Amino acid sequence: MPSSADRGSEDARVARTRADVSRAALDVLRSEGWDDVTHAKVAEVAGYSKTTLYAHWPSRLDLVTLALDALGELPHHATTGDLRSDLIGELTVFRRAIEELKLDHILSGLAQWASVDEIAVLRDRINAEGQRPMRELLAQRFSGARLEAALSMLTGVVACPSLMFGALPEDTVVEAAVDIVLSTRS
Amino acid sequence: MPSSADRGSEDARVARTRADVSRAALDVLRSEGWDDVTHAKVAEVAGYSKTTLYAHWPSRLDLVTLALDALGELPHHATTGDLRSDLIGELTVFRRAIEELKLDHILSGLAQWASVDEIAVLRDRINAEGQRPMRELLAQRFSGARLEAALSMLTGVVACPSLMFGALPEDTVVEAAVDIVLSTRS
Structure with a gap:
């Protein structure tokens, strides 16, 4: 038995x-x-043997889970109290x-791997955590279905062009999205 | 030489x-x-030999491209002329x-494979075609940055919950999104 x-x-x-x-x-x-x-690729990049990797993390799911662990805290905008600039700031950090x-x-x-239950759980946690500051900002103005709509809409203004076309929205598009959401009667 | x-x-x-x-x-x-x-899996499902598949479509990229060919026309809402119901209808068909x-x-x-140039081209075409009816509806009211923002926002109200949480929005959330977009001054 080893000493402590x-x-x-x-x-x-x-x-x-x-x-x-x-x-x-x-x-x-x-x-x-x-x-x-x-295992082969990650072992090479990490500078460990494949044997070591297989011993501790036998499946590819283990490796993917480790990768997501390393993701850590996502960056967020430091709020100022002005809702319009805070929403634009948060979307700009996301972009x-x-x-x-x-x-x-x-x-x-994450979306592709989500048929694996463990990854679906991680996906939900990572995405909910990523959206949390935006959700809190929008909750100052909206609730219920309108809050859910506004949250997906503002996420979408950055995420959709990226995932669908490999492009990011211009500043004017981000600002227009925030103005559309904020100009609606609350 | 074979006869005609x-x-x-x-x-x-x-x-x-x-x-x-x-x-x-x-x-x-x-x-x-x-x-x-x-090749192994597709050959099995199609009821052809792997040899036949490799002869005509040697790479996995060829197989993926074939799969996307089979996607064909995406379904769309038949427009009525009422912008609010047409937008809700189109989002409901998308959902x-x-x-x-x-x-x-x-x-x-498509997003994952887009580092392959051929797939990026297909991705852009499929997504632009999928968004076209929504873009035409929104162009009745918006242009420029506001059109791009509204298009990504309404796409996002369905796509974001799906890709981020494996969930689809309720009718009330879809309607709230359309109302937020349409209640803004044009």
Whole structure:
């Protein structure tokens, strides 16, 4: 039986391996896509042996789950109290995250993998967390069906062009969307 | 050299094979997802040998392209002239197509595969064609940035819950979205 000091360093080593492999899996997911999140590819990028990866994370689902762990907190806009600029700010941060963090790849991959229950649960959590600040802003003005509509509509103004055409909306389009939502009677 | 009658029946046979394989590839794409659109799986579903498939369509990209060919015309709402009911009608048909035709799988797969140039071109064409009737309806009221915003917003009210949470919006949410867009000053 190892001493507690040995066990401590063993735990630290496993945690470090996990962190390295998570980051590598997310790198592969972002740069190559979900098809390439394989033991061979992730081992190569992380600098570990395939044997080590298979020992700790035997399935591709394990690797994909690790990649999503590494996603961490999504960036959000720091609110100012002005609803119009806060909504535009949040959409602008979302648009930048799609570009810089390849969130579009992650979102479409989550949708593709969602027939796996574990991924559907992760997908729901990641997306709900991503939409939370926008939901809170819109809840200042809307509730019920109108809140759900406004939330999907503003998400869609950035997500739809990205997923459907690989394009991001201009500032004027983001502003027009926020103005359409805010000009409706509350 | 074959007689023209022989060539005619040869052409017909190839066309029939192509149609069978296209349909089988689309079936696999819808029921299993893009990862499963392989020569082995599509050959099995179509009732042809893998050798036949490899001879005509050597790459997985060929199979995916065939599947998208079989998609054909997307369903649309028959317009009545009343803008509000036409927009609600078009979104309702879109919502049903997601459920019945598994359009969400196709949309997220197109987004995933779009790093392949040929698929990006198909994706853009399929999505632009899918949005065309909605764009024409909204163009009665909006132009420029506001038209682009309204189009993405109404697409998003159906597409976002589907891709992000595997859920479809209630009628009240679809109606609220159309009312938000139409209540803005034009």
